Amino acid sequence: MESLATKYILKIRQSIWFIPGVYSTLAGLIALLVIYIDQSGFLRDFVPSLLLTEVELAQDILGAIATALLTMTTITFSTIMIVLTTYSSQFSPRTLGTFVEDPITLRVLGIFIGGFVYSILTLLFMSETFYGDRVISATIGVAIAIVCLTFFVYFIHNVATSIQVSTLIRKLSDEAREAVHNKKEFFEKGNVKRIQRQESSLRLYKYQKEITANKYGYVQVIDxxxxxxxxxxxxxxxxxxxxxGEFVCEGMVAFRIHYNQEDQELDMKLGRSFKIGKERTGLQDPEFALQKLVEVAxxxxxxxxxxxxxxxxCIFHLGMVLSELCRLEGEGEYVxxxxxxxxxxxxxxxxxxxxLLYTSFYQITQYGEKDISILLALMDAFILVGKSANHLIKSILWEIYCYTIEKFDHEQIKELDNVYLNRKKQELEEVLGKSL
Structure with missing residues (x-):
């Protein structure tokens, strides 16, 4: 059920309209309730007269609020587009979802749109039959406008914070750690273990059937x-x-079924157990979350x-996430x-x-081959990963280190650089147990 819930969580995350839609629906219901109260007048005796206004004044107030909220919504959309442009040009196109799917951004949009919906609906149903009566619609509209203004200020603060690269790196790191945590919970279940592909288990079944994918895209979730x-x-x-996280094409093998008796409805049942989408997602795919950190670097x-x-x-956060991921790794390429x-x-x-280790570091090694600070940061990351790694992973880290040194432009290393480089080499030697 957890993987199925993950599919719905992914749908909600990728649906920008969902939270604004919920807020707009709530605003519409509140508007209908307030209109009913104003028409029936059964709460009028219990509401202080200070909170009641004449209909003409209420119409003016609600019209002004609707105009102001529509303007604020437009400004919010423009600000979001500026932030998305900055993320795409300065950081990475893959980081756009980090801001767009931020609940704060969607809630602000939802509150603004909801406030506009409330104002328009109450104006629509405030007919001439109200004249001579006093209504509470305008007071509630003013309260909603104050809430919207508060959230607008908070939104500006959130944008100013989100556009900072340190904040983005922390968010990407948290996203990667969440993916690692999900993977950890998956392997902590008693009925899940790493295996080699067991031919003995396959021989228990007489027949084999292949089911192909009916569309192309990235494998996002498997239930x-x-x-x-x-x-x-x-x-x-x-x-x-x-x-x-793999890219599959239409017609590629999605499942191999080993069976003794065929089930005609199996294709439809299996099709609902995994999701293929246009983009990769980090919910069950730690590699994609790490890739975004690499691209920012x-x-x-x-x-x-x-x-x-x-x-x-970025490299420091990359090392931190990989150190947590390495604690989960074991023998076998199959689950x-x-x-x-x-x-x-x-x-x-x-x-x-x-x-995973190679894809996390090889591009940084390639494009940072002339920067000694990048080499030292990579060695710090190797040390951090090595401290929580088993013997097998330490051997792999040794290979990655040798690959990094071979790729680096040694003409850029000066005498003082060698002092710090040798210090890192000694520390890495102690952690990996290798003679460098």
């Missing part, structure tokens, strides 16, 4: 629990030939920006999902730690 329930009910073994060390300190900050009787039911692919 392993749902697949396990389907496999137990149909007495089959389900094999997934690609890891989460690459943009920072590009000749057009030339900001090595930002790149160093096995077992039923209550310890029978293997689902086999999924995993990207191995060697590939």
């Amino acid at each position: 392993f629990e749902g697949l396990e329930r389907i496999a137990v009910k149909s007495d089959i073994l389900i094999e997934i030939p690609f890891p989460i 690459l943009r920072a060390i590009s000749p057009g920006i030339n900001d090595p300190n930002t790149a160093k900050n 096995g999902y077992l039923d209550e009787n310890a029978n293997l039911r689902v086999i999924g692919r995993e990207k191995n730690i060697r590939e």
Whole structure:
């Protein structure tokens, strides 16, 4: 059920209209309730006269509020577009969702649109039959306008904070750590373990069937629990030939089914157990979350920006996330999902730690080959990862370190640089247990 819930969470995250739609609906309901109160007048005796206004004044106030909120909404949209342009040009196109999907941004839009909906609806139903009566609609409209103004100030503060590169790096780091935490919870379940592809389990079934993908895109979410329930009910073994985050084409093999008795409805059931989308997402894919940190670092060390300190900050956060991820890594490139009787039911692919470490550092090594500060930051990251790594991962880190040194332009290293470089080498030697 958790993976299924993850699919719905992903849909809500990717639906920018959802939160503004909820706020607009609530505003519409409040407007209808206030209109009913004004028409019936049954609360008029309990409301202080100070809060009641004449209909003509109420119409003027609500008209002014509607105009002001529409203007504030336009300014908010313009500000969002400016921030998105900055994110795309200065940081990375993959970081746009970090701001757009921010709940604060969507709530501000929702409150502004909701306030506008309230004002327009109350004006619409404030007919001539109200004349001679006093209404409370304008007072509630003023209260909503004050709330909107407060959120507008907070939105400006949030934009000023979000546009800072240090804030973005922290958000990307938190996103990556959340993906690692989700992966940790997945492996802490008693019926999930790392395996090598077990041919003995496959031989228990007479037949094999391949089910192909009906569209192209990135694998965003896989509902392993749902697949396990389907496999137990149909007495089959389900094999997934690609890891989460892989790009699949229409017609590619999505599932391999090993079975003894065919289920005609299996194709439809399995199709609901994973989601293919246009973009990658970091919910179950730590590599994509790490990729965004790498891209910010690459943009920072590009000749057009030339900001090595930002790149160093990204590398430090990259090392922190990888150190947490390495604690989860074990033997085997496959994940096995077992039923209550310890029978293997689902086999999924995993990207191995060697590939993750290489893809996390090779581009930074390539484009930072002439900057000694980048090399020192990479060594700090290796040290941080090595402190929480097992013997296998330490050996891989040694290979990555040797690769980094080979790629670096040694003509850029001067005598004073060597002093700090040798100090880092000694520290890395102690952590990895290697003779450098």
